[in-house]
Amino acid sequence: MSAELHEMGVTALAAALRERKVSAAEAAEHHLARIRQHQDLGAFLAVDEDLTLGQARAADARIAAGTAGPLTGVPIAHKDIFVTADLPTTAGSRMLAGYRSPFDATVVHRLGDAGAVTLGKLSCDEFAMGSANENVAVPAVGAAAPIPVRNPWDRSRIPGGSSGGSAAAVAARLTPAATGTDTGGSIRQPASFCGVTGIKPTYGRASRYGMVAFASSLDQAGPMARSAEDCALLLSTMCAPDPDRDSTSLDTPAEDFSRSLGNSLDGLRIGVPREFLGDGVAPGVRAVVEAALAEYEKLGARRVEITLPRTELSIPVYYVLAAAEASSNLSRFDGVKFGHRASNYRDLADMYAKTREEGFGDEVKRRIMIGTYVLSHGYYDAYYLQAQKVRRMIADDFQRAFGECDLIAGPVAPSVAWKIGEHGGDPVADYLADIFTLPASLAGLPGMSVPAGFDGGMPVGLQLIGNYFGEAKLLNAAHRFQQATDFHLRQPEGI
Amino acid sequence: MTSPLIRGYEVVIGFETHAQLSTASKIFSRASTAFGAEPNTQACAVDLALPGTLPVMNKGAVERAIRLGLALGSHIAPRSVFARKNYFYPDLPKGYQISQYEIPVVQGGSVSFFVGEEQRTVRLVRAHLEEDAGKSLHEDFVGQSGIDLNRAGTPLLEIVTEPDMRSTAEAVAYARELHKIVTWIGICDGNMQEGSFRCDANVSVRRPGQPLGTRREIKNLNSFKFMQQAIDYEIRWQIEEIEEGRAIQQATVLFDPDTGETRAMRTKEDAADYRYFPDPDLPPLAIAAEWIERVRADMPELPRAMAERYVREHGLSDYDASQLTQSVALAHYFQSAVAAGANAKLASNWITGEIARRLNQQDIGIADAPVTAVQLATLIGRISDGTISNNAARQVFDALWTGEGREVDAVIEAKGLKQMSDTGALEKIIDQVLAANQKNIDEYRAGKDKAFNALVGQVMKASQGKANPAQVNALLKARLD
Numbered sequence: 018m019s020a021e022l023h024e025m026g027v028t029a030l031a032a033a034l035r036e037r038k039v040s041a042a043e044a045a046e047h048h049l050a051r052i053r054q055h056q057d058l059g060a061f062l063a064v065d066e067d068l069t070l071g072q073a074r075a076a077d078a079r080i081a082a083g084t085a086g087p088l089t090g091v092p093i094a095h096k097d098i099f100v101t102a103d104l105p106t107t108a109g110s111r112m113l114a115g116y117r118s119p120f121d122a123t124v125v126h127r128l129g130d131a132g133a134v135t136l137g138k139l140s141c142d143e144f145a146m147g148s149a150n151e152n153v154a155v156p157a158v159g160a161a162a163p164i165p166v167r168n169p170w171d172r173s174r175i176p177g178g179s180s181g182g183s184a185a186a187v188a189a190r191l192t193p194a195a196t197g198t199d200t201g202g203s204i205r206q207p208a209s210f211c212g213v214t215g216i217k218p219t220y221g222r223a224s225r226y227g228m229v230a231f232a233s234s235l236d237q238a239g240p241m242a243r244s245a246e247d248c249a250l251l252l253s254t255m256c257a258p259d260p261d262r263d264s265t266s267l268d269t270p271a272e273d274f275s276r277s278l279g280n281s282l283d284g285l286r287i288g289v290p291r292e293f294l295g296d297g298v299a300p301g302v303r304a305v306v307e308a309a310l311a312e313y314e315k316l317g318a319r320r321v322e323i324t325l326p327r328t329e330l331s332i333p334v335y336y337v338l339a340a341a342e343a344s345s346n347l348s349r350f351d352g353v354k355f356g357h358r359a360s361n362y363r364d365l366a367d368m369y370a371k372t373r374e375e376g377f378g379d380e381v382k383r384r385i386m387i388g389t390y391v392l393s394h395g396y397y398d399a400y401y402l403q404a405q406k407v408r409r410m411i412a413d414d415f416q417r418a419f420g421e422c423d424l425i426a427g428p429v430a431p432s433v434a435w436k437i438g439e440h441g442g443d444p445v446a447d448y449l450a451d452i453f454t455l456p457a458s459l460a461g462l463p464g465m466s467v468p469a470g471f472d473g474g475m476p477v478g479l480q481l482i483g484n485y486f487g488e489a490k491l492l493n494a495a496h497r498f499q500q501a502t503d504f505h506l507r508q509p510e511g512i
Numbered sequence: 513m514t515s516p517l518i519r520g521y522e523v524v525i526g527f528e529t530h531a532q533l534s535t536a537s538k539i540f541s542r543a544s545t546a547f548g549a550e551p552n553t554q555a556c557a558v559d560l561a562l563p564g565t566l567p568v569m570n571k572g573a574v575e576r577a578i579r580l581g582l583a584l585g586s587h588i589a590p591r592s593v594f595a596r597k598n599y600f601y602p603d604l605p606k607g608y609q610i611s612q613y614e615i616p617v618v619q620g621g622s623v624s625f626f627v628g629e630e631q632r633t634v635r636l637v638r639a640h641l642e643e644d645a646g647k648s649l650h651e652d653f654v655g656q657s658g659i660d661l662n663r664a665g666t667p668l669l670e671i672v673t674e675p676d677m678r679s680t681a682e683a684v685a686y687a688r689e690l691h692k693i694v695t696w697i698g699i700c701d702g703n704m705q706e707g708s709f710r711c712d713a714n715v716s717v718r719r720p721g722q723p724l725g726t727r728r729e730i731k732n733l734n735s736f737k738f739m740q741q742a743i744d745y746e747i748r749w750q751i752e753e754i755e756e757g758r759a760i761q762q763a764t765v766l767f768d769p770d771t772g773e774t775r776a777m778r779t780k781e782d783a784a785d786y787r788y789f790p791d792p793d794l795p796p797l798a799i800a801a802e803w804i805e806r807v808r809a810d811m812p813e814l815p816r817a818m819a820e821r822y823v824r825e826h827g828l829s830d831y832d833a834s835q836l837t838q839s840v841a842l843a844h845y846f847q848s849a850v851a852a853g854a855n856a857k858l859a860s861n862w863i864t865g866e867i868a869r870r871l872n873q874q875d876i877g878i879a880d881a882p883v884t885a886v887q888l889a890t891l892i893g894r895i896s897d898g899t900i901s902n903n904a905a906r907q908v909f910d911a912l913w914t915g916e917g918r919e920v921d922a923v924i925e926a927k928g929l930k931q932m933s934d935t936g937a938l939e940k941i942i943d944q945v946l947a948a949n950q951k952n953i954d955e956y957r958a959g960k961d962k963a964f965n966a967l968v969g970q971v972m973k974a975s976q977g978k979a980n981p982a983q984v985n986a987l988l989k990a991r992l993d
Contacts, residue, residue: 100564108563119557122564227564234792263566264794342792345596348607349561353659369600392598392787401789 022047023190024508027091027247030193034080034090041080041090045073045134048092051191052136055512056159059166060186062097063104064137064158072134079132088254089132094192096183097138098145099125099238100227104135108229109143109153109179112350112357112376122227123259124196124238131254136192140166140182143378144347145203145231148447150181151437154378165437168211169509170475174434177207183241184211188476189512194242194251198228199464200235201335202429202454208241208466209429209478214495214505215241216248219485220461221267223252224259230346232339233265235458244505245467245495249274252488269486277489278496283317285494288422292328293453299432301472306428309469309479309498313426316497323418323425327411331455334411336448337391337404338459343381344388350376383444412460415484424494425482428453429466433475457482467495468504476504515678521717521751524724525683525743526675527634529690530668531700532644532708533576539643539667540567540610547706551660555646559665561605566793573667574797576699577617577641578807580669583697583814584636586621588804594641594794598787602659603646611670613788616640617797623673624816625689626834627682634686635674641797642668669699675714675724680743684736687711696815696840704734711739715746717754725750726760730767730774742767746774818843826856835864841878845885852889855896862888866906870913883912890920898980904929931980935987938971938979942987945970956992964988 022044025033033039049066069092076090100106100118107113121129129135142152150166157164166181168174169189176185180197184207187195197204199217208215216239223238230236240251257271289310294303310320352358352372359371377385391400418425430450440446457464462485466478479498483491499505515522538545541558558565581588595613618639625632644666649658671690677683691709695702702709711733716725730746733739745767750760765774813821819833828836836846842863849859867881867888891908894900900908908923910916917923924930932938946953949970955963971984 100562106563113563116563118562118564120564226566229563230566230793232792261568264568265566265792341789345598345608345787345789348598348600349563349605351600351602351607353602354560354605355562365602389787392789394785394787397787397789 023051023193025193026243027088027193027250028244031088031091031250034076035085037080041073041076041134042070044090044092045069045136048136048192051189052158055189055191056157057167057172058169058185058189058191059153059157059160059164060140060182060189060191061094061137061158062107062109062140062153062155062182065104068103069134069136076132076134086130086132087250088128091133091194092136092192093128093133093194093196093251094136094139094183094186095125095196096141096180096198098141098198098229098231099196100229101125101135101138104138106138106229107155108145109141109155110376110378110381111154113229114155114357116356118227120227123224123262124255125227127254127257128196128251139180139186139195142179142181143381144229144343145179145198145200145236146343146380146384147178148202148206148450149175149435149437149440150178150207151175152178152378152380167437168434168475169512170212171434173436174475175210175437177210177430177434179203180207180215180241184208184213184215187211187213187241187243188509190508194240194247196238196255197241198236198238199454199458200232200237200339201458202451204239204241205429205454205464205466205478205480206451209480210434210476212468212476212478212504212507212509213241214243214245214248214465214467214499215239216252216465216488216491217458217463218252218256218488219267219463221265222256222269222463222486222488224257224263224266226259226262226266230342232342233346234342235335235339244499245465245492246275246278246499248465249278249492249496252492256488272489274489274492277493280493281317282313282494282497285313285318285424286321286422287313287318288321288323288418288425290323290325290328290418290425290427292325293427297431297452298428299472302428302430302432302477305470305472305477306426306479309467310426312498312501313494316501318494321422323421325411325414325418325456327407327414328452328456330407331411331459332448332452334404334407335451335455335459336387337400338408340384340388341392341401342388344385344392347377347381347385352376380444408459411456415456415460415462415482419484424487424490427480429478429480430454433472433477453480461485463488463491465491465495467498468507469498469502470504476507515720517720518717518747519751519755520719521754522720523678523680523747524675524716524718524727525677525680526714526727527671527673527677527683527686528712528714529671529687530644530710530712531671531694533573533667533669533699534701535570535572535576535667537570537572538665539570539573539641541665543665545666547703549662551649551658551662553662555661555664559605559661561607567610567791569794569797570667573641574617574799575807576667577639577669578799578804579697579699579811580639580671580694581618581621582804582808582811583693584618584621584623586636586639587619588799589615589617589619590799590801591615592617592640592797592799594791594797595788596791599784601645601648602657603648603661603664605646605661605664609643609645610791610794611642612640615796617799618669623686623689623693625685627679627685632682632685634676637672637674639669639671642670644668675716675727680740680747683713683743684740687739688736692815692838697812707734710734713739713743713746715743715750716760717747717750726762728760728762728774728776729764731764731777733767738767738769741769741772742774745772749774812840815843822856826850826860828857828860832860832864835868836860839878845878845881848885849889849892852886854889854892858892858895859888862892862909866909882915883909887912887920894920894924898931898982900924900929901931901977901981903977904931928978930978932975932978935983938975938983938987941971941974941979942984942991945974946991953992964992
């Protein structure tokens with residue numbers, strides 16, 4: 018049994034646990050062993066085997082007592098953006114090295130309540146700022162210094178970001194599932210690059226309480242797993258109103274996203290934005306997307322050509338707004354109350370300057386500076402306010418498009434995962450690669466990445482974007498695709 | 513009212529007041545707002561700005577803002593927006609203060625009050641909700657500062673006026689009236705020493721008819737006395753500067769009660785760029801009309817309306833009515849006395865006279881007065897029914913106040929203060945007095961009214977003050993005329 022354990026997804030493993038074909042302790046031990054074995058991937062920032070095994074034994078007791086929840090005993094790992102009481106939380110930053118939260122994020126808490134067993138904390142770009150997981154500033158488990166996360170499909174390549182640790186860990190079968198967060202594509206893009214399934218729900222469906230804030234109006238939590246079916250199970254647990262902790266949490270009741278899996282796709286109108294298949298898209302990626310669309314037509318869906326005319330503008334709009342919010346959200350890291358404080362300083366101003374100079378990495382500083390600039394007196398109207406107006410227009414464009422289609426499909430990213438260091442520290446090259454994930458983020462729409470093929474041996478994800486609260490429809494469309502294809506079941510070699 | 517000029521200058525004053533709202537918990541967290549706890553024991557994860565924490569609006573704070581808006585005739589915005597004011601300071605845990613900037617919850621309105629006999633009205637610009645910062649403690653820490661975050665996140669309502677005030681007296685009267693209103697409607701405990709009601713005064717001077725002069729802002733005036741001294745000093749200082757040919761620089765100043773002077777903390781050059789922007793953690797604050805109506809239904813009668821009612825129902829003077837409505841407690845005391853049967857005018861006289869004097873002397877509030885409203889009503893009843901004279905009443909009152917006695921009638925009895933109501937006994941005294949004062953009788957009959965008063969005095973004296981003066985008058989007249 019043990020040899021196959023890591024090949025089981027969440028749904029299968031949950032069933033095996035319920036049927037007592039496998040114990041939670043066995044599942045935990047098996048995955049912990051794999052995490053140790055694959056430390057070179059740099060996927061984990063924190064592991065506490067005793068803690069995990071303790072949770073697993075408690076899960077076994079619940080199963081034995083017949084009080085198991087839907088996820089009891091299923092191992093899961095959390096992106097290190099979620100604060101956890103039992104494990105350190107760094108957000109990938111020196112600023113929070115050694116920080117321990119007194120409470121769990123709502124999402125962590127909900128998954129724990131449903132019975133999930135925590136394997137550890139996953140690497141990510143510092144404060145979730147990055148598209149390659151190269152910006153992590155704290156050492157991974159087993160490493161003496163910070164290391165970029167490696168893509169299990171080709172260890173010389175990046176896994177995508179910022180949820181790169183989550184995507185790599187799921188792809189390498191170190192965990193059946195992981196949490197991620199998506200601000201401008203941070204679930205979808207690494208899911209695409211690592212060949213896993215990931216979904217970002219409608220903004221406000223998952224509580225942000227306990228997520229180290231990057232850009233508050235965009236940040237959303239979501240699951241990353243092997244299949245749409247697994248994601249549906251996890252997302253049903255993750256999404257619920259949290260009005261006492263998060264004012265932006267919507268009061269939309271929790272929903273069982275698994276229930277509509279298997280619905281027919283007959284007559285489903287899939288909108289393909291012409292802007293998503295232009296010259297900037299690698300031919301291999303375009304071919305995968307075209308083939309996936311053809312598959313959908315075989316499943317009964319109808320392809321509709323649509324337009325999202327402000328797709329290109331989403332890049333400047335996003336990098337103004339996200340940076341503006343980040344510049345303010347990160348002000349609390351000042352060395353006064355928690356986290357890093359410079360050891361030598363002359364006075365208060367010097368303490369602030371040195372603390373933040375030492376504690377933040379380059380990309381974080383860059384965004385703080387951009388954000389500070391666009392909010393400054395005399396620049397606010399031209400940048401921040403203008404970006405807010407265009408953001409509204411981008412959202413309106415989607416509503417027009419949804420008048421003609423039920424779902425939108427296209428590539429997640431213009432290319433497959435690039436080589437570590439390939440962008441040579443050119444932030445704009447990274448920013449441009451976000452072009453297809455940013456529009457749905459700015460509009461607050463749910464979006465997902467579904468493994469749809471390969472380009473030069475590297476996975477390519479198909480992006481599906483739904484209308485507000487269209488998670489069930491998205492997951493069903495992905496599930497039907499996965500029933501007809503096996504891309505999501507492929508495994509990297511040497512894993 | 514024409515503006516009083518000082519050395520030919522007109523004074524222009526506007527106010528910004530921070531009223532701490534009387535909610536049990538903080539504006540965006542569930543930590544307690546109680547004053548005086550050990551440092552940092554009332555700061556929860558949200559107040560400490562721990563990573564992952566988010567603000568959740570305290571509806572009680574919003575309701576208090578609505579109450580103020582209703583009391584001052586303001587527009588209550590159906591949609592207002594919280595913004596972040598970004599700056600670094602150790603006692604500001606998030607590195608920004610959540611406030612309202614472009615769209616505040618309370619807009620417009622006015623405060624009316626008397627300066628002497630003259631009614632004045634000061635227009636409000638706005639009142640907005642915001643959170644307080646913590647406190648930096650520079651004493652007791654050698655070479656370091658201590659940070660106490662108990663106050664961080666305490667709800668404040670910042671109430672901003674137009675520059676409508678034209679004298680120190682008017683400014684202080686405005687502040688007193690606003691203080692009265694916020695305590696009256698129960699949104700603020702008004703404790704100025706604990707910082708629950710802090711005023712910033714923007715002061716400038718100009719020649720009449722000229723555009724507004726450059727203002728200086730006196731921060732954190734936490735007593736009416738200091739307010740008066742600070743503004744007076746500031747006006748004199750500004751006029752002197754101008755007279756000596758120096759231009760006023762926009763600045764924030766602090767008043768030092770020890771020297772009686774104001775001194776600049778920072779000038780406009782150091783003004784920070786706060787980079788305000790709408791807080792993405794808080795959706796716009798929506799206030800439905802039904803909410804406003806629910807709050808309105810729960811509003812107490814406001815002091816001005818109550819004073820007008822006293823004039824109408826009890827025939828009190830405007831002045832007395834306004835004195836009686838200086839606080840809810842005082843008005844309640846008056847109403848209790850009237851409800852217990854006291855003549856309203858007499859009750860008013862006692863409260864605004866004897867009682868006010870003694871409260872002042874002892875520096876206590878009406879709630880701590882040793883004489884209850886019911887005792888006062890009984891006492892007034894004994895005057896009205898002729899049992900005791902006004903003079904005797906004062907003795908009874910003193911006994912009650914000092915705790916020498918507790919029951920009005922028992923004190924009257926014990927002190928033998930009952931007026932003589934037995935006509936026979938009084939006639940006897942009058943006979944004796946008339947027999948011994950023929951000279952006064954003759955003078956009176958010759959037209960000297962003074963002589964009659966002398967006879968009354970003699971009778972009162974002979975009765976040891978127990979005779980009813982009205983009765984003495986009547987009997988004497990009957991005998992002499």
